Amino acid sequence: MAGLKDATAVVGIGQTPFAKHLPDDERTLACRAVLAALDDAGIAPGEVDALASYTMEETDEVELAKAVGLGDLTFFSKVGYGGGGSCATVAHLAAAIATGQATVGVAWRSRKRGSGPRPWTDTAVQLPTPAQWTRPFGLLRPADEIAVLTRRYMHEYGATRDHLFNVALACRNRANQNSAAIMYDRPLTREMYMTSRWISEPLCLFDNCLETDGALACVIVSRERARDCRHTPVYVHSAAQGLPAQHHGMVNYWNDDPLTGPAHATARHLWKHADFTPQDVDVAQIYDAFTSLIPLSLEGYGFCGRGEGGAFTEGGALEIGGRLPLNTGGGGLSEAYVHGFNLINEGVKQLRGTSTAQVPGAATCLVTAGEGVPTSALLLRS
């Protein structure tokens, strides 16, 4: 079986500015990001025959295709579960291209989460959590749901707020190197972190991702086609989705082992199809809607054992030069929160050697989607 391994490559990336408020609407931002990615790839819009995005994406394929002048589409796909779908958009396109259903795929996400409404304030919508069991009691927001797991994780394994701070600090330090990041000119100190306001104890303000307007896109083609593109191809080495047995989303309290999130199931498949191991990963872009997702993901993706994710963050492990440089554009915590799509593009930048916080010689990168919901992940290599 030929499979997906290195059969396709990301050859173009594009993004709009990131801000708390951008004047363009989501559709316009989507068009700008997609055209920027195609321009980066040197591929004309008329050559695009595949699209993939998130079910929460509000610009649909018809709107996008007719606005930017795409060709005849033969594959289009949307992935559910919010930020859990980020890497799966690339994975679906890779599968479509590797199996001959399409030749040029574009994945994108456009979101006005900075100036638009917070999804949890819409009580008429049944979010993909069984709200009747949680919301009447005041467990209202994703932050509250993850804070429950975070408290239990800290209790069971002795993880501390300092461990969560290590995550926030690594992301902020990288954002301070990235002029496109929302937090570019705002350093973070331990004092600021420890005295900041609570959002949902034990999570404070700096444990939560940003609220951002912005859009990103990337272009995927076959490895043969990739050789003719402008930039060094970044190969999709392995890709996986994961919805584990008896999983309940961010309210995974009804699972036998609630702290074993979808990362574990995703990782098993991801590594099974890879030629390298967690020890060989040069840089990681791990979904960081909340700081506590990082230790949980480090365990899930096999960088350390169960309960060791907090301690893993010690000694500058997540900084440049550390064991596993993390979210080198600043991540959702400090660059922009666009449902994790900026993590995909940052992974590509690292393997092109063009990141604003370049890991010297980076040749392998793990990118993950939202942990705590049905998720997805990519191993990229140059």
Place this chain on the structure above:
Amino acid sequence: MLTPVTDADGAPFWRYAAHGELRVQACADCGEPRFPPRPCCPDCQSFASEWRQLGGHGRIWSYVVPHPPLLPDYAAQAPYNVIVVELADAPRIRLVGNLVTQAGAPLNSLSPDRIRIGAKVQVVFTGTGLPQWILERP
């Protein structure tokens, strides 16, 4: 305050709760309890279910203390607690609720420093049939 937006699977839970009974769905064939309720049993695939009455005792598995921004009715009581209770007679079922001083008391009636993971709690019901929890040893 938000009231439960229920569905066909969940409705019996709330009907029993309105009568002050804590019941969870269990498979009528293999006997395995399950939560949240759903159409069939993930262990034996049976569509036959019953609603098993529980003793209403448990231990705090985790808890959070939300602060604003919140929906207005909740912001008015913030900071309040939300606890997750592991049930004594169905330990893999963990119910979300609030730890209060007495049945019907507001979400912020108990100081958050009184809350400990592992503390024993007991169910009580508000007049509107919402389960709440009180400390067994206040």
